[in-house]
Amino acid sequence: MADTLTDKTSARPWRAPRLSLRRREAIEAWLFVSPTVAGFLVFFLGPLLAVMYFSLTEWNLLTQEATFVGVKNYVDALSVNPDFWHVLRNSFVFAIGLVPLNMTLALTLALALSRPFRGVVFFRTVFFAPVVTSAVAWAIVWRFLLQGEAGAVNQLLASVGIDGPNWLREPDWAMVAVIVTRVIKMVGLNMILYIAALQAIPRDYEAAARLEGASNWQIFRMVIWPLLAPTTLVIFVITMIGSFKVFDHIYLMTGGGPENGTLVLAFYIYEQGFKFFNVGYASALAMIMFVIVLVLTVIQMTLRRKDMR
Amino acid sequence: MTSLTLRNLKKSFGSTEVIKGVDLQVHDGEFVVFVGPSGCGKSTLLRMIAGLEDITAGELYIGDRLVNEVQAAQRGVAMVFQSYALYPHLAVKDNMAFGLKVRKVPAEERERRVQDAAASLKLEALLGRYPRELSGGQRQRVAIGRAIVGNPQVFLFDEPLSNLDAELRVHMRSEIAALHKRLGNTMIYVTHDQIEAMTLADRIVVLREGRIEQVGSPRELYERPANLFVAQFIGSPRMNVLPAASVEKSLSARGLDIGSAEGVGMRPEHISVVEAGSGLLRGAVTLREYTGATTLLHVALEGGETALVVHNGQNMPEAGEDVGLEIAREHMHLFDSQGQAIRPLARAG
Amino acid sequence: MTLTTRQARLVSRTCLIIALSVVAVPFVFPFLWMVSSGFKSATEIFGQPSLIPRVWRWQNYLELLEYQPFARQYFNSLYIAVAVTVLTLAISSLAGYALARMRFAGAGLLMLFLLSALMVPEEVTIIPNFFLIRSMGLMDTHAPLILLPVFGSHGVMATFLMRQYFLAIPKELEEAGRMDGLSRFGIWWRIALPMSRPALAAVSIITFLFSWNLFLEPLVFISSLEKFTLPLALSNFTDSYGLPLWHLQLAATSLAVVPILIVYLIAQRQIIESFALSGVKG
Numbered sequence: 001m002a003d004t005l006t007d008k009t010s011a012r013p014w015r016a017p018r019l020s021l022r023r024r025e026a027i028e029a030w031l032f033v034s035p036t037v038a039g040f041l042v043f044f045l046g047p048l049l050a051v052m053y054f055s056l057t058e059w060n061l062l063t064q065e066a067t068f069v070g071v072k073n074y075v076d077a078l079s080v081n082p083d084f085w086h087v088l089r090n091s092f093v094f095a096i097g098l099v100p101l102n103m104t105l106a107l108t109l110a111l112a113l114s115r116p117f118r119g120v121v122f123f124r125t126v127f128f129a130p131v132v133t134s135a136v137a138w139a140i141v142w143r144f145l146l147q148g149e150a151g152a153v154n155q156l157l158a159s160v161g162i163d164g165p166n167w168l169r170e171p172d173w174a175m176v177a178v179i180v181t182r183v184i185k186m187v188g189l190n191m192i193l194y195i196a197a198l199q200a201i202p203r204d205y206e207a208a209a210r211l212e213g214a215s216n217w218q219i220f221r222m223v224i225w226p227l228l229a230p231t232t233l234v235i236f237v238i239t240m241i242g243s244f245k246v247f248d249h250i251y252l253m254t255g256g257g258p259e260n261g262t263l264v265l266a267f268y269i270y271e272q273g274f275k276f277f278n279v280g281y282a283s284a285l286a287m288i289m290f291v292i293v294l295v296l297t298v299i300q301m302t303l304r305r306k307d308m309r
Numbered sequence: 310m311t312s313l314t315l316r317n318l319k320k321s322f323g324s325t326e327v328i329k330g331v332d333l334q335v336h337d338g339e340f341v342v343f344v345g346p347s348g349c350g351k352s353t354l355l356r357m358i359a360g361l362e363d364i365t366a367g368e369l370y371i372g373d374r375l376v377n378e379v380q381a382a383q384r385g386v387a388m389v390f391q392s393y394a395l396y397p398h399l400a401v402k403d404n405m406a407f408g409l410k411v412r413k414v415p416a417e418e419r420e421r422r423v424q425d426a427a428a429s430l431k432l433e434a435l436l437g438r439y440p441r442e443l444s445g446g447q448r449q450r451v452a453i454g455r456a457i458v459g460n461p462q463v464f465l466f467d468e469p470l471s472n473l474d475a476e477l478r479v480h481m482r483s484e485i486a487a488l489h490k491r492l493g494n495t496m497i498y499v500t501h502d503q504i505e506a507m508t509l510a511d512r513i514v515v516l517r518e519g520r521i522e523q524v525g526s527p528r529e530l531y532e533r534p535a536n537l538f539v540a541q542f543i544g545s546p547r548m549n550v551l552p553a554a555s556v557e558k559s560l561s562a563r564g565l566d567i568g569s570a571e572g573v574g575m576r577p578e579h580i581s582v583v584e585a586g587s588g589l590l591r592g593a594v595t596l597r598e599y600t601g602a603t604t605l606l607h608v609a610l611e612g613g614e615t616a617l618v619v620h621n622g623q624n625m626p627e628a629g630e631d632v633g634l635e636i637a638r639e640h641m642h643l644f645d646s647q648g649q650a651i652r653p654l655a656r657a658g
Numbered sequence: 659m660t661l662t663t664r665q666a667r668l669v670s671r672t673c674l675i676i677a678l679s680v681v682a683v684p685f686v687f688p689f690l691w692m693v694s695s696g697f698k699s700a701t702e703i704f705g706q707p708s709l710i711p712r713v714w715r716w717q718n719y720l721e722l723l724e725y726q727p728f729a730r731q732y733f734n735s736l737y738i739a740v741a742v743t744v745l746t747l748a749i750s751s752l753a754g755y756a757l758a759r760m761r762f763a764g765a766g767l768l769m770l771f772l773l774s775a776l777m778v779p780e781e782v783t784i785i786p787n788f789f790l791i792r793s794m795g796l797m798d799t800h801a802p803l804i805l806l807p808v809f810g811s812h813g814v815m816a817t818f819l820m821r822q823y824f825l826a827i828p829k830e831l832e833e834a835g836r837m838d839g840l841s842r843f844g845i846w847w848r849i850a851l852p853m854s855r856p857a858l859a860a861v862s863i864i865t866f867l868f869s870w871n872l873f874l875e876p877l878v879f880i881s882s883l884e885k886f887t888l889p890l891a892l893s894n895f896t897d898s899y900g901l902p903l904w905h906l907q908l909a910a911t912s913l914a915v916v917p918i919l920i921v922y923l924i925a926q927r928q929i930i931e932s933f934a935l936s937g938v939k940g
């Protein structure tokens with residue numbers, strides 16, 4: 001009878017294996033992660049260190065040489081170049097306009113769509129559809145819809161007697177337009193996350209509160225909203241970071257204009273780096289963006305840890 | 310020729326030592342059962358033998374081969390898991406053949422072995438099904454079948470019956486016993502269930518906090534427990550242990566000397582109820598639990614302790630009634646201050 | 659007249675549906691308008707607005723093929739998205755498995771490093787990556803459009819998603835595999851992967867769409883028309899004054915968006931769930 005469970009060497013005197021099982025597991029594990037680690041080093045950590053260094057240099061386009069200039073680029077950004085604060089202000093206006101609008105709408109839709117009724121799947125599908133659509137296509141279509149007089153939106157407004165502005169040509173309205181269209185594009189994602197969180201709340205809580213005579217608003221305020229807090233935190237940070245890195249949407253809808261009214265940080269980095277080849281300055285901007293994102297992430301992690309306790 | 314030798318085996322997870330030096334010799338063809346309270350390291354020890362946990366210190370031999378650093382699959386052991394661990398994406402047949410396939414056993418040979426195992430476990434009709442389409446007992450049989458097809462030298466079972474209902478458990482227990490008789494392999498079996506341990510084992514290993522408390526046949530463990538822990542762990546309901554002082558006087562009245570013993574153990578099933586005022590111990594019945602064949606009496610003794618008594622049939626005392634309790638000399642277990650057994654009960658000089 | 663509970667519920671439900679329908683307008687309308695305008699002539703587009711074109715101009719679709727190598731660009735996007743998806747699946751599930759199941763020195767540190775990569779936008783590293791790609795001689799090739807997403811924060815997100823899923827597979831199943839003689843690689847390939855189909859599907863869906871919709875990287879790395887990907891091509895329909903050729907641009911956009919929408923409508927449940935899974939992680 002063949003002893004298939006025993007290795008074929010068992011007849012021979014047994015030799016100690018070269019590696020202990022433990023060592024072997026560790027080596028195998030590193031093999032498993034090696035593509036990821038290699039990619040991480042080459043395309044993320046290396047570039048991250050490089051951008052830190054670049055931000056301290058000035059780049060000569062003709063000789064392609066970098067000269068070390070210390071914190072000059074940061075000084076330029078923070079106190080010399082008037083564009084920077086304008087851009088930063090735009091980014092914050094964009095974020096502060098977008099995040100509450102997005103989250104309120106997402107939560108409202110989620111509350112309406114977290115319980116089954118006829119048509120719930122239809123509405124979920126509709127509200128999520130822009131998420132799977134490319135940002136480029138979305139921006140192109142909305143730019144078309146938001147043209148001055150000929151645009152469909154203004155024609156629609158005209159039919160009810162409203163004289164719509166030339167949305168993308170007036171700085172303030174342009175900001176409103178990019179925020180609102182971006183919210184419509186992305187709100188489905190947060191809605192889905194909220195729906196998942198709502199559906200994870202045991203219905204007993206609500207039933208118990210209702211038996212005690214709580215109104216719908218009280219139930220939301222005192223039961224549902226607190227239970228959603230972790231989700232709200234995650235959504236807040238994801239949406240915030242997402243709004244700081246918005247690029248394609250702006251690039252295609254307004255190109256940063258009019259009068260730099262929608263020139264946001266990500267776009268400014270692109271423009272300085274790839275249009276004007278101010279590599280050092282652009283790198284300093286990138287570092288500033290990195291720090292903003294880092295701070296947001298750290299805030300989230302600290303809050304979340306507190307939340308766990 | 311597949312004995313197992315465990316020599317001062319140790320296992321630590323990080324800084325906590327879980328197995329604290331186990332020496333054990335398992336003979337060829339023997340059925341050994343590991344028992345012990347939850348968390349004492351039964352599963353860990355079994356998994357060390359299987360090769361699923363690495364060995365921190367000590368030596369493990371299967372046959373005369375040192376296997377500390379041999380991969381699980383090359384140790385010649387098969388394991389039946391508590392959750393059965395059947396691959397959900399494979400049909401029963403493929404589940405059973407999987408190991409053979411990995412080992413590159415030719416297809417006809419594979420087929421033949423799976424058919425044989427299926428026949429012996431009455432699984433033929435189920436070969437095409439998926440695990441989710443099977444009942445608990447059927448899954449259990451497939452798990453055993455999967456272990457059989459590789460012709461392992463040693464079978465390892467980790468609480469294989471604990472997910473089954475009581476009736477099925479009794480049935481599968483007898484099937485495992487039959488399997489052992491038929492195959493004659495060495496088997497190591499972990500369980501919580503005393504009856505399983507007593508009925509299946511050639512020898513039982515009682516573990517506690519990573520150490521062996523006693524190794525012996527079921528009868529040895531029941532009749533001559535080496536210490537208080539084993540005495541109370543084996544047998545159900547558990548053994549009464551009374552302080553020596555509470556029985557010393559009545560014993561010496563009969564010319565029996567308990568010497569240095571600190572505790573006296575008496576199994577509930579060995580105690581009989583006698584008339585109030587007579588017997589070795591006196592007390593009053595506080596509670597009667599009728600279980601069908603027998604009744605469990607809780608007796609509050611004069612000294613303040615409570616003794617359990619398994620009473621069958623005649624002269625059922627009422628709750629609150631005073632009773633006397635009697636036990637034969639050979640059924641008394643004496644323990645010293647360390648909880649170690651002292652025997653035999655000596656007749657006073 | 660007071661309403662019965664039943665009637666009250668009916669009324670509130672109707673109000674809800676009306677409200678939702680109103681909100682839905684700006685979500686649906688752009689798609690309808692895009693498709694319809696893609697069939698209009700350049701002049702009709704600016705005429706009296708109507709959802710149904712007066713004349714259905716199928717020529718738009720022929721013209722856009724003449725304007726730039728749109729079929730080729732379409733194919734570029736398709737094959738790049740497939741490549742990114744396959745590579746991401748392979749690499750993230752390998753790493754995710756090791757992080758979920760294997761013990762090795764440095765695992766904790768690696769997790770921390772990867773987590774940090776998860777949050778950082780690609781805008782931060784795009785400048786050095788530009789020089790890196792240029793020094794590798796890969797400018798105006800598709801390589802950076804494959805490499806950067808696979809190894810960037812999206813790949814890391816996929817890795818964590820896979821890890822999370824692997825963690826939920828019962829350990830005993832893998833141990834049974836070890837007892838059956840599988841190597842680590844074998845356990846990954848023959849047990850962990852077949853049991854992770856939902857996670858693999860989720861990663862596939864979001865990765866495909868991520869690559870399909872990628873814009874910054876093509877913009878930075880690609881310069882020749884026939885190497886463009888769809889998003890780049892869509893943004894490129896302008897006349898000699900740099901003004902958009904709306905009818906062609908919207909026809910092309912419809913071509914890019916409608917197939918995705920159709921797949922989305924068919925598999926909406928699965929697709930939405932995939933995003934939910936990745937969002938909870940991220």
Ligand SMILES: Nc1ncnc2c1ncn2[C@@H]1O[C@H](COP(=O)(O)OP(=O)(O)OP(=O)(O)O)[C@@H](O)[C@H]1O
Nearest residue numbers: 322323327345346347348349350351352353354501
């Ligand atoms: N992977 C691990 N890491 C850390 N500690 C562990 C690990 N596995 C087991 N332990 C600890 O080792 C001890 C023994 O565990 P083991 O599973 O062997 O107990 P057991 O006797 O099988 O218990 P049970 O009867 O409940 O199955 C327990 O205290 C457990 O917490």
Ligand SMILES: [Mg+2]
Nearest residue numbers: 351352353467
């Ligand atoms: Mg156990």
